Amino acid sequence: MNAVATIAGREIRDALRNRWVVAATLVLCVFALSLAFLGSAPTGTVAASPLAVTAVSLSSLTIFLIPLIALLLSYDAVLGEIDRGTMALLLTYPVARWEVIVGKFLGHVAVLAFATLVGYGAAGLALWLTSESADPHAWQAFGAMVGSSVLLGAAFVALGYLVNTLVRDRGTAAGVAVGIWLVLVLVYDMALLGGLVADQGRFLTPGVLNWLLLLNPADAYRLFNLAGLSDVSTFSGLGGLSEQVRISPATLILALAAWAVLPLLLAILLFARKPV
Amino acid sequence: MTEGHAAGEEVVRLAGVGKAYGRNAAVESVDLVLRAGEVVALVGHNGAGKSTLIKLMLGLIRPTAGSVAVLGEDPAPGRAARSRLELGYLPENVAFAPSMTGAEVLAFYARLKRQPVSRNADLLDRVGIAHAAGQRVGTYSKGMRQRLGLAQALLGSPRLLLLDEPTTGLDPDLRQGFYGIVRALRDGGACVLLSSHALPELEEHVDRIVVMDHGRKIADAAPWELRRRADLPVRIVATVPVDTTARSVIAIDPNLKWRLLSARTFEVTCPESRKAEIVRRIAVLPGRIDDIDIRAASLNDVYAAITGRAMPEQSEARMLGVAS
Numbered sequence: 001m002n003a004v005a006t007i008a009g010r011e012i013r014d015a016l017r018n019r020w021v022v023a024a025t026l027v028l029c030v031f032a033l034s035l036a037f038l039g040s041a042p043t044g045t046v047a048a049s050p051l052a053v054t055a056v057s058l059s060s061l062t063i064f065l066i067p068l069i070a071l072l073l074s075y076d077a078v079l080g081e082i083d084r085g086t087m088a089l090l091l092t093y094p095v096a097r098w099e100v101i102v103g104k105f106l107g108h109v110a111v112l113a114f115a116t117l118v119g120y121g122a123a124g125l126a127l128w129l130t131s132e133s134a135d136p137h138a139w140q141a142f143g144a145m146v147g148s149s150v151l152l153g154a155a156f157v158a159l160g161y162l163v164n165t166l167v168r169d170r171g172t173a174a175g176v177a178v179g180i181w182l183v184l185v186l187v188y189d190m191a192l193l194g195g196l197v198a199d200q201g202r203f204l205t206p207g208v209l210n211w212l213l214l215l216n217p218a219d220a221y222r223l224f225n226l227a228g229l230s231d232v233s234t235f236s237g238l239g240g241l242s243e244q245v246r247i248s249p250a251t252l253i254l255a256l257a258a259w260a261v262l263p264l265l266l267a268i269l270l271f272a273r274k275p276v
Numbered sequence: 277m278t279e280g281h282a283a284g285e286e287v288v289r290l291a292g293v294g295k296a297y298g299r300n301a302a303v304e305s306v307d308l309v310l311r312a313g314e315v316v317a318l319v320g321h322n323g324a325g326k327s328t329l330i331k332l333m334l335g336l337i338r339p340t341a342g343s344v345a346v347l348g349e350d351p352a353p354g355r356a357a358r359s360r361l362e363l364g365y366l367p368e369n370v371a372f373a374p375s376m377t378g379a380e381v382l383a384f385y386a387r388l389k390r391q392p393v394s395r396n397a398d399l400l401d402r403v404g405i406a407h408a409a410g411q412r413v414g415t416y417s418k419g420m421r422q423r424l425g426l427a428q429a430l431l432g433s434p435r436l437l438l439l440d441e442p443t444t445g446l447d448p449d450l451r452q453g454f455y456g457i458v459r460a461l462r463d464g465g466a467c468v469l470l471s472s473h474a475l476p477e478l479e480e481h482v483d484r485i486v487v488m489d490h491g492r493k494i495a496d497a498a499p500w501e502l503r504r505r506a507d508l509p510v511r512i513v514a515t516v517p518v519d520t521t522a523r524s525v526i527a528i529d530p531n532l533k534w535r536l537l538s539a540r541t542f543e544v545t546c547p548e549s550r551k552a553e554i555v556r557r558i559a560v561l562p563g564r565i566d567d568i569d570i571r572a573a574s575l576n577d578v579y580a581a582i583t584g585r586a587m588p589e590q591s592e593a594r595m596l597g598v599a600s
Binding site for chain 1: 331334335336337353357360361363365367368369370371372373375376380384385387388389390428
């Protein structure tokens with residue numbers, strides 16, 4: 001496990017040096033702060049907690065942004081090192097192949113978690129300082145949003161690693177990563193909606209829909225934050241969907257965690273056979 | 277694990293090793309033994325199987341035939357936990373993360389090899405880049421990156437060093453420094469295998485040369501032994517006394533090619549196997565020989581004679597125009 005920590009530490013240090021950490025944190029912070037103050041304007045002085053509203057709008061933003069950052073971090077994590085010749089060198093050290101993957105993965109997730117916690121935390125802090133209400137439920141929703149955002153990021157980092165072990169060169173990996181982002185973040189929902197309209201409930205029963213939503217980490221995240229928490233769901237406009245979809249928050253979080261763990265396990269298995 | 281590491285101890289043993297990718301054989305039935313306290317050069321064309329052999333010894337790839345034993349272990353992944361601590365590897369053209377400093381790169385590898393980071397400063401000094409330890413690797417010249425690569429290979433005083441093209445990017449001064457380090461390692465009982473294109477400079481620094489061609493080992497001997505076997509022409513230049521006539525010089529063997537370079541200086545070309553005899557006969561010419569110079573064929577020529585092809589990247593002009 002010592003090797004895992006050493007490799008994760010190098011990954012974090014490298015991300016700090018390359019300004020990755022600063023850039024990701026700043027981007028998330030700027031978006032979160034602007035949403036916190038601009039996005040809460042419509043609520044005015046009504047009873048709705050600005051924190052809860054911010055949690056909803058931030059989670060919509062997260063679905064686009066976090067997977068993008070995660071894939072940018074991870075799309076050439078393994079192939080880049082193979083190209084530079086450092087992977088062959090690393091594997092001649094007393095380090096197992098799974099330790100290399102797990103170490104790098106933990107480093108990248110730590111970078112993403114730091115950026116998310118600091119970026120979104122800044123927004124939460126600003127709201128706490130400016131608003132009087134301290135609704136514990138809203139804080140819970142906000143905390144759950146930040147936590148699940150990190151998990152969503154971990155899922156896409158893991159997918160990035162899987163791509164790295166499946167294809168041979170960095171160009172292909174970049175292309176596939178973009179494809180994954182487009183499909184899971186944009187196309188999947190549109191296709192699902194189109195399917196629902198065309199199908200008129202013949203095959204796409206609520207039960208099938210549940211499964212289809214769990215089969216996309218972005219949707220599991222969306223449902224968890226928009227519909228999973230009752231307080232937030234009233235503001236989310238997708239309240240209607242939450243009546244149809246009966247998946248408990250715990251199941252959604254489990255699905256997200258599975259999306260982080262399973263691609264990573266698969267990447268470890270494939271990397272064990274990958275020529276370096 | 278308590279056996280002593282006496283000189284001559286077997287460090288690497290390849291027995292009937294083959295590695296095929298599909299129907300293409302990268303390496304075929306290679307037998308090779310490397311021993312403690314020797315420096316061995318691995319030479320051959322690109323694609324001759326040098327890198328494949330090194331990767332087989334490192335356990336990065338698995339042989340499709342035969343067996344590989346390195347430091348008493350099978351270097352297969354997951355099995356060679358101990359031997360990896362005692363092994364140093366310098367890959368060809370390694371590019372460390374450009375955003376890290378040299379000291380950070382070395383510290384990373386030291387931790388992985390479970391070595392105290394405190395010794396790294398000495399190591400950087402030994403390879404001559406202590407002054408750049410705090411600089412980012414991205415600012416390093418090719419030679420400095422190569423020396424950083426050498427420093428990580430030296431971590432933990434390894435018993436076996438596999439160096440792939442170690443002198444590329446090093447100027448003649450640095451090359452001398454590099455061979456000094458190699459000599460110290462050998463004297464310390466380590467086994468050093470270096471693959472190289474720079475044949476002529478290897479001669480005085482290696483104990484043995486292994487020549488690979490088309491995936492097969494076609495020669496494995498000391499440099500002088502290879503030269504003797506190739507039996508290439510040797511050029512002898514002798515300055516004879518004033519009163520020695522050209523006729524008496526040529527009379528040594530009129531069948532050889534004699535050339536008059538100046539009034540008293542003769543040049544003759546003869547096969548390696550007749551070198552000693554010709555020199556002896558020149559030396560007993562009447563009067564006093566002023567000077568004699570014997571130029572053996574270069575290792576490049578020896579290589580060309582063994583493989584039937586010229587060494588690529590051959591920078592030096594051939595000393596002899598005579599084909600064997």
